[in-house]
Amino acid sequence: MTGPQIVLVGPMGVGKSTVGALLAERLGTAFRDTDADIVAAQGREIAEIFVDEGEPRFRELEREAVRTALAEHAGILALGGGAILDDSSRALLAPHPVVYLSMDVEEAVKRTGLNQARPLLSVNPRKQWRELMNARRHLYAEVARAVVATDDRTPEEVAQAVLDALELKEA
Numbered sequence: 001m002t003g004p005q006i007v008l009v010g011p012m013g014v015g016k017s018t019v020g021a022l023l024a025e026r027l028g029t030a031f032r033d034t035d036a037d038i039v040a041a042q043g044r045e046i047a048e049i050f051v052d053e054g055e056p057r058f059r060e061l062e063r064e065a066v067r068t069a070l071a072e073h074a075g076i077l078a079l080g081g082g083a084i085l086d087d088s089s090r091a092l093l094a095p096h097p098v099v100y101l102s103m104d105v106e107e108a109v110k111r112t113g114l115n116q117a118r119p120l121l122s123v124n125p126r127k128q129w130r131e132l133m134n135a136r137r138h139l140y141a142e143v144a145r146a147v148v149a150t151d152d153r154t155p156e157e158v159a160q161a162v163l164d165a166l167e168l169k170e171a
């Protein structure tokens with residue numbers, strides 16, 4: 001199977017982008033992030049796309065970004081937290097080594113609470129995060145080959161746990 005060596009999924013702020021970049025460095029490969037692809041293609045920040053055109057339009061752009069990245073990218077791929085909401089994206093993920101990075105709600109608030117770049121958590125982060133996870137937890141679990149808890153772990157420790165979970169060795 002060609003495609004990414006590792007795909008990271010999980011909720012906003014869990015560390016997909018941070019850990020993905022570290023994994024790419026450790027494995028000597030390239031890192032790609034579908035949020036960054038969307039921002040580059042649109043010339044606008046994610047929050048601006050939500051405000052200007054709404055979440056459904058963002059999800060369309062995201063579906064296309066996921067499809068393209070899975071087809072083109074051979075390194076480490078981080079998805080946006082809501083990418084797994086789309087049925088066709090979940091189906092495309094099935095053959096790939098997907099790792100679900102998890103955390104509890106308090107950790108989530110610490111990592112994202114004051115960050116206005118994530119429009120879905122901007123009003124009442126603790127309540128919104130719980131609701132998001134109730135809707136999504138089973139979808140992350142459905143696409144993942146392994147789950148790695150990130151609470152009380154540094155990004156370096158999370159990266160190591162991902163390599164261990166997939167039984168991958170460094171370059």
Ligand SMILES: Nc1ncnc2c1ncn2[C@@H]1O[C@H](COP(=O)(O)OP(=O)(O)O)[C@@H](O)[C@H]1O
Pocket residue numbers: 010011012013014015016017018019078111112150153154155158
């Ligand atoms: N293991 C970790 N421990 C503490 N903070 C972390 C950890 N991983 C990421 N962070 C911090 O949490 C925030 C969100 O990380 P990010 O990689 O953007 O998450 P995601 O891409 O999953 O939304 C950043 O400020 C990052 O530095």
Ligand SMILES: O=C(O)C1=C[C@@H](OP(=O)(O)O)[C@@H](O)[C@H](O)C1
Pocket residue numbers: 010011012013016017035046079080081082083117118119120
């Ligand atoms: O969970 C979500 O619905 C979202 C997660 C964000 O990505 P991160 O998970 O990288 O923060 C970004 O795609 C957008 O704000 C929506």
Ligand SMILES: [Mg+2]
Pocket residue numbers: 016017033035078079080
């Ligand atoms: Mg990210």
